[in-house]
Amino acid sequence: MRTAAVLVIVATLWGTGCGPGADGGSGRAEVTVSTTTAIIADLVRNIGGDRVDVASVVPHRGDPHSYEPSPGDAARVAKSDIVFSNGLLLEEPGIMKMIHTNARGGAPKVPLSESLEQYGGTVIKLKEDLGLDVLWLGWAVEGEVEGEGSQVRTTATELEGPGDLHVYLTDTLGNPQSYIDSTDGFDSEDSFTLPPEAHTHVNWVFSRPGTYRLTVRGRTETLDGGTAPIGSGTITFVVGGVEAPTGTTVLDAGHADIALNARTGSVYIRSDDPRTGRRTNHPADSVVVSVPDRAKESAPGEGAFRFLGRPGADIWVLPQAVIGKHVHGEMDPHAWEDVGNAEAYVRRIEAELIKADPRGRAEYERNARRYLRRLARLDDEVAATLATVPGENRRLITTHDAFGYLAKAYGMSVAGFVVPVPSREPSAAEVEKLRDTIREKNVPAVFLEPNLAARADVLRRVAEDEGVGICTIYGDSFDDKIHDYIAMMRHNAKELARCLGREGS
Numbered sequence: 001m002r003t004a005a006v007l008v009i010v011a012t013l014w015g016t017g018c019g020p021g022a023d024g025g026s027g028r029a030e031v032t033v034s035t036t037t038a039i040i041a042d043l044v045r046n047i048g049g050d051r052v053d054v055a056s057v058v059p060h061r062g063d064p065h066s067y068e069p070s071p072g073d074a075a076r077v078a079k080s081d082i083v084f085s086n087g088l089l090l091e092e093p094g095i096m097k098m099i100h101t102n103a104r105g106g107a108p109k110v111p112l113s114e115s116l117e118q119y120g121g122t123v124i125k126l127k128e129d130l131g132l133d134v135l136w137l138g139w140a141v142e143g144e145v146e147g148e149g150s151q152v153r154t155t156a157t158e159l160e161g162p163g164d165l166h167v168y169l170t171d172t173l174g175n176p177q178s179y180i181d182s183t184d185g186f187d188s189e190d191s192f193t194l195p196p197e198a199h200t201h202v203n204w205v206f207s208r209p210g211t212y213r214l215t216v217r218g219r220t221e222t223l224d225g226g227t228a229p230i231g232s233g234t235i236t237f238v239v240g241g242v243e244a245p246t247g248t249t250v251l252d253a254g255h256a257d258i259a260l261n262a263r264t265g266s267v268y269i270r271s272d273d274p275r276t277g278r279r280t281n282h283p284a285d286s287v288v289v290s291v292p293d294r295a296k297e298s299a300p301g302e303g304a305f306r307f308l309g310r311p312g313a314d315i316w317v318l319p320q321a322v323i324g325k326h327v328h329g330e331m332d333p334h335a336w337e338d339v340g341n342a343e344a345y346v347r348r349i350e351a352e353l354i355k356a357d358p359r360g361r362a363e364y365e366r367n368a369r370r371y372l373r374r375l376a377r378l379d380d381e382v383a384a385t386l387a388t389v390p391g392e393n394r395r396l397i398t399t400h401d402a403f404g405y406l407a408k409a410y411g412m413s414v415a416g417f418v419v420p421v422p423s424r425e426p427s428a429a430e431v432e433k434l435r436d437t438i439r440e441k442n443v444p445a446v447f448l449e450p451n452l453a454a455r456a457d458v459l460r461r462v463a464e465d466e467g468v469g470i471c472t473i474y475g476d477s478f479d480d481k482i483h484d485y486i487a488m489m490r491h492n493a494k495e496l497a498r499c500l501g502r503e504g505s
Helices: 002-015 038-051 071-078 093-102 112-119 303-308 339-356 358-386 404-409 428-441 457-466 485-500
Strands: 031-035 052-056 082-085 109-111 136-142 151-160 165-170 176-181 191-194 199-201 203-206 210-221 227-239 249-251 255-261 266-272 279-283 287-291 296-298 314-318 395-397 413-416 445-448 469-472
Touching: 031 038, 031 071, 038 052, 038 082, 038 339, 038 358, 038 485, 071 093, 082 093, 082 339, 109 112, 112 339, 136 191, 151 227, 165 303, 176 303, 203 227, 210 255, 210 266, 227 255, 266 287, 287 314, 339 358, 339 404, 339 485, 358 485, 395 428, 395 445, 404 413, 413 428, 428 457, 445 457, 445 485, 457 469, 469 485
Parallel strands: 031 052, 031 082, 082 109, 136 255, 227 266, 227 287, 249 287, 395 413, 445 469
Antiparallel strands: 136 199, 151 191, 151 210, 165 176, 165 203, 203 314, 210 227, 255 266, 266 279, 296 314
16 A cells, blocks of 8 residues: 555655755755665765765664665655665565666666675675573565565464464564564465565464464565465464473474465475574474463553553564564674775765766775775774773674674674564563673673664663673664764774773673
8 A cells, every 4th residue: 555655745745846965965966866764865966976876765863674664765766867775685575565666767776795705895694692581583585486575474364262363463663563463364365575585583472372273375566566376374382381282393482474476386484493504394284383371471561552452461472573564584784893995885875876877986996095095994893893892702692683784793692682573561581681682691782773772762771781882883774963974883883992991891
C-alpha cells in the first residue's frame, strides 16, 4: 500500500512541474544523485563537488535498518541520474524496493560495498552472539530469485495449538509491527517479505503452554507482479516445559532461522551451534523449537502491545534480541568503519560518476585524489589514536553490531553488542549476562550510538551499576554535532581512546 501511494504522489509531483532543485539543490549541477545514507552522501559530495547535487534518503539521526521512505524520497530518486546504496542488505528492504520501483530506466543503482574488493577494500563475515538464555529465532530466505527488486513472501496458513501465536518486530523507537497473529485466524495480512539471501529477527509470543504446529508457505514476487510458489512446511514448538516428541532434534539455544529456499522450494530450520558456530539445516519435520518455562514473561501494559493480551498476563517469548527492522545477510555491511574501506568506496564512486558524466572526469579525478589523501591521513590518525588504548582495554560493548570492521582494522575486539528488546524489560538472565561480560572483560566503558541511545536503557543502567563509563560512538548515522565522515571517524577514535584509555582499569 505504501509503494502504491508513493508512486501516485511521484506522478503528481512530476505533473505539477517538480524539477531539478526542488529538493534544495541549485538546479545547476550536471548530475543528480540519491544515496541511501548520509555517510555515502558525504563521500559523493567530496568527489562530485559542484557538478553533483546529492541528497540522502535516510536523514541525519535516521537508522538505515528501519527507516521507511517518504513520497519525497521517491520523488527525489525518480529524477536522479544515479543512486548509490551501501548494499550487503544494510538498508531496510522498503528503501531498496522504493529505489527499484521509482528510479528512472537506465539510471545506475550502485551497491557500493558489494564490489569492495575490486577497489581495494575488504568485507568480513557478520558475527552475532548475544548470549541469550533461550533460542534466538528469526526468518531467512535462501537461493537466488530472478528479477530486479524481487522478494520472497512468507505467509502463515495454519496453526494447531492450545493458544495464540504472535510474531512481530519492533523498530528503533519500540513500535511493534505484526507479521503473524493467530487470534482471528490467518489471512493475507499474516505475511511479510524478505529479499533473497536475507534474514531478519522477530519476537515470538505464545499465550499458553503446550505444543504448537505452525504451517507456512512461500512464494516469489517480482516488481512486474509475477509470482511463483516455492513450497511450504510445518514447524513444531514446545512451550512452557512441555516435552518434545521422541526422535526429534530440540533447538533451545543459540541462533536459528526458519528458512525458505527459493531454489529448492523447501522449508527448513537452519541453526548455528553456539559452541562451534557450525551451521546445520534441519528438515522441518525433524526438529522442535523449545520455548522453555524460563521464557515466561508478563504481557506489557503499553497500548501498542495490547494485541499480545491482557496487561500482566503470562506469555512465553523468544525475543527479537537486536533492535529495529534489521534485515541482513552473511556479510557485515558496516564496511566504512575501516577508513581503508572508505577509500575503496571513494574509488568506486569516482568511477561511477565518470561513467555518468564523462565531461566531469578531470574534476572527479582531482577531487578524488585530494580526498583520498585526506582519508589516508585520517587512517593513520585513527590508528595512532587507538594505539594508545592499553591492550587489556581494547574491547568494545556497543548498542548494535556495527563495529566489527573498526575492531579488525585497528586491533580491537567486540566483546558484546547487547541491547534490550524494545518492547519489554530484559530478563534477569540477559541483564546478568551483560554484567558478567563487563566484569569478566574488565571493560572500562560501553558505547551508545546517538540514533539508538534512547532504546539502550539497559546498557546504560547496567554500566551505571557497574561503575563503568558511558560514551558515544557513531555507526550508521550522523547527528546535529557530527556532519561528515572524517569528523565521525575522528570522534570515534578520540572517544574510544578517552574512554578505554584508563591504564589498569
